[in-house]
Amino acid sequence: MSGTTKVVRVAAGQGFWGDWLEAPRRQVEGGPVDYLMLDYLAEVTMSILQKQKERDPKMGYARDFVGAMEGVMPAVAGRGVKVIANAGGVNPVACAAAVRVAARKLGLDDRIRIGVITGDDILPRLDALLAAGHPLRNMDTGAPLSDVRDRVLSANAYIGSAPIVEALRQGANIVITGRSTDTALTMAPLRHEFGWKGDDWNLMAAGIIAGHIIECGAQCSGGNCLWDWRDVPSLDDVGFPIVEGSADGTFVVTKHPNTGGRITRQTVTEQLVYEMGDPHAYITPDVTADFTSIKLEDLGHDRVRVYGITGAPATDKLKVSIAYEAGFKAVGTLVYSWPDALEKAQAADRVLRARLDRLKLKFDTVLTEYIGAGATHGALARRERPSWMRDLPEVQLRVGVRGPDRAAVERFTREIAPMILTGPPSVTGFAGGRPKVEEIVAYWPALIDKSVITTAVEVA
Amino acid sequence: MKVRLLDIAHARSGDKGDTANVGVIALRQEWYPLLVRELTQQRVTEHYRGEITGRVDRFELPNLWALNFLLHGALDGGGTLSLKTDAQGKVFSTSMLRLVLDVPDDEARQLGLPAAP
Numbered sequence: 001m002s003g004t005t006k007v008v009r010v011a012a013g014q015g016f017w018g019d020w021l022e023a024p025r026r027q028v029e030g031g032p033v034d035y036l037m038l039d040y041l042a043e044v045t046m047s048i049l050q051k052q053k054e055r056d057p058k059m060g061y062a063r064d065f066v067g068a069m070e071g072v073m074p075a076v077a078g079r080g081v082k083v084i085a086n087a088g089g090v091n092p093v094a095c096a097a098a099v100r101v102a103a104r105k106l107g108l109d110d111r112i113r114i115g116v117i118t119g120d121d122i123l124p125r126l127d128a129l130l131a132a133g134h135p136l137r138n139m140d141t142g143a144p145l146s147d148v149r150d151r152v153l154s155a156n157a158y159i160g161s162a163p164i165v166e167a168l169r170q171g172a173n174i175v176i177t178g179r180s181t182d183t184a185l186t187m188a189p190l191r192h193e194f195g196w197k198g199d200d201w202n203l204m205a206a207g208i209i210a211g212h213i214i215e216c217g218a219q220c221s222g223g224n225c226l227w228d229w230r231d232v233p234s235l236d237d238v239g240f241p242i243v244e245g246s247a248d249g250t251f252v253v254t255k256h257p258n259t260g261g262r263i264t265r266q267t268v269t270e271q272l273v274y275e276m277g278d279p280h281a282y283i284t285p286d287v288t289a290d291f292t293s294i295k296l297e298d299l300g301h302d303r304v305r306v307y308g309i310t311g312a313p314a315t316d317k318l319k320v321s322i323a324y325e326a327g328f329k330a331v332g333t334l335v336y337s338w339p340d341a342l343e344k345a346q347a348a349d350r351v352l353r354a355r356l357d358r359l360k361l362k363f364d365t366v367l368t369e370y371i372g373a374g375a376t377h378g379a380l381a382r383r384e385r386p387s388w389m390r391d392l393p394e395v396q397l398r399v400g401v402r403g404p405d406r407a408a409v410e411r412f413t414r415e416i417a418p419m420i421l422t423g424p425p426s427v428t429g430f431a432g433g434r435p436k437v438e439e440i441v442a443y444w445p446a447l448i449d450k451s452v453i454t455t456a457v458e459v460a
Numbered sequence: 461m462k463v464r465l466l467d468i469a470h471a472r473s474g475d476k477g478d479t480a481n482v483g484v485i486a487l488r489q490e491w492y493p494l495l496v497r498e499l500t501q502q503r504v505t506e507h508y509r510g511e512i513t514g515r516v517d518r519f520e521l522p523n524l525w526a527l528n529f530l531l532h533g534a535l536d537g538g539g540t541l542s543l544k545t546d547a548q549g550k551v552f553s554t555s556m557l558r559l560v561l562d563v564p565d566d567e568a569r570q571l572g573l574p575a576a577p
Contacts, residue, residue, distance in 0.1 A: 140477050227470040269524050273483020275474030276528045279519050292521050367543040376546045377555040378511045400543030443539050
């Protein structure tokens with residue numbers, strides 16, 4: 001290595017559960033990478049997985065991950081690529097067992113060492129924690145968790161990079177976590193490879209920001225990018241991002257050659273501001289990162305250098321993601337056509353609401369949108385140029401209701417179809433049938449003292 | 461001169477519960493100070509009057525030529541509670557780009573700003 005500087009390549013292969021199935025395999029086959037990072041968990045995913053686990057104790061993890069690993073494991077066994085994924089959901093142990101079965105099938109069993117990280121799931125401890133004086137107040141409303149305790153479906157603390165680093169140190173080449181932060185999946189391998197100390201806040205912050213840039217997959221390499229969007233090359237063949245990290249905390253964001261999409265200052269910046277709160281204090285279990293310190297240098301040829309990052313000590317809390325049952329909702333839609341499409345849809349909304357009133361149905365919210373006439377921009381679109389609204393070829397009326405009473409929501413779903421023959425004219429687009437009543441699983445963000453969360457690492 | 465924000469900036473948005481964040485990024489570094497001056501918290505609050513139920517927070521990121529806005533009460537409860545099509549504020553950023561700025565002609569010429577059509 002003399003004369004060269006060590007570079008560690010961390011490739012993103014999945015930005016959420018449901019992302020492009022081709023991406024993980026393309027990342028390990030398209031060029032040199034050291035680590036493949038796969039992010040599967042969103043806020044609500046944990047509760048879906050918890051329900052699956054209750055039906056079958058062997059479930060409760062992101063099953064797509066096992067399929068992805070079948071494509072990737074030859075590279076893990078043959079070329080030493082390591083995989084880090086939060087695919088474990090609420091059952092990392094079962095997830096590891098499924099990957100083990102896949103490894104046997106491929107004849108690679110003896111070359112796979114799986115690290116499993118547990119301890120984030122606090123559902124079994126919830127009552128004990130509440131009794132011990134951890135109120136788990138909702139960070140947005142201040143309400144104590146006891147308000148909804150009997151409706152809680154899942155509860156997981158967001159864990160940081162330390163247990164992943166430990167699993168790598170013990171020789172794991174596949175690390176499976178539950179609810180670790182998305183960003184730790186990228187920071188941990190950099191911390192492990194370069195021996196970064198956990199209290200070197202600038203390095204911790206650099207690793208976390210590297211993670212933030214690639215955690216949403218192609219969203220930083222040309223996908224969903226507004227800047228100059230018409231000229232993004234070959235999105236059909238989009239290359240997912242790769243971080244080339246250096247020991248000093250600087251890194252380059254790039255992608256494999258001969259792939260579509262692009263990486264520029266602008267594509268990286270759009271991802272940096274995505275889901276941003278106070279940029280001075282991006283709080284993670286590992287560090288408080290300062291997004292105002294980030295310097296970008298566009299090197300051309302799909303390479304952006306990132307440097308100058310600073311961080312401050314982490315807080316003594318962990319964020320907890322709690323999912324609870326929060327009533328029922330349903331959404332009904334009908335399409336009205338020219339002439340006067342919007343006026344007809346608005347008239348239909350009045351008729352529908354009057355009927356709901358007459359039935360004395362109680363909802364927390366009834367929300368009407370006119371798709372094609374400002375559903376996403378609201379009145380901002382309609383008042384800017386009212387003339388646009390007169391000649392629309394069609395408008396979709398979309399009415400949603402939400403409330404605690406399942407029977408009321410159920411009854412609402414039966415009031416949509418009658419509008420066809422009993423409401424304003426020129427109506428179509430109801431082939432989907434009666435709307436479905438959905439159970440709402442809502443998100444309850446809370447904080448808990450770090451000292452009460454202990455993670456466990458098992459490598460086998 | 462009227463200048464559309466759409467022609468001098470790009471943007472992306474995301475969510476945190478019932479709050480939408482909108483990052484507005486200058487297309488050129490020399491246009492960033494104009495964004496800082498014109499896209500005040502007050503101006504953006506005015507823009508979203510009737511569309512959101514909470515306050516607007518504003519943060520400056522000169523290093524990224526960007527401003528970050530937090531629009532509270534923007535998502536009908538957010539996440540799975542929300543009945544909105546854009547429940548997670550994914551395209552909230554595009555409604556910010558509807559803003560039209562009034563820039564003195566001299567300054568607009570000097571900065572090479574494109575005039576609104």
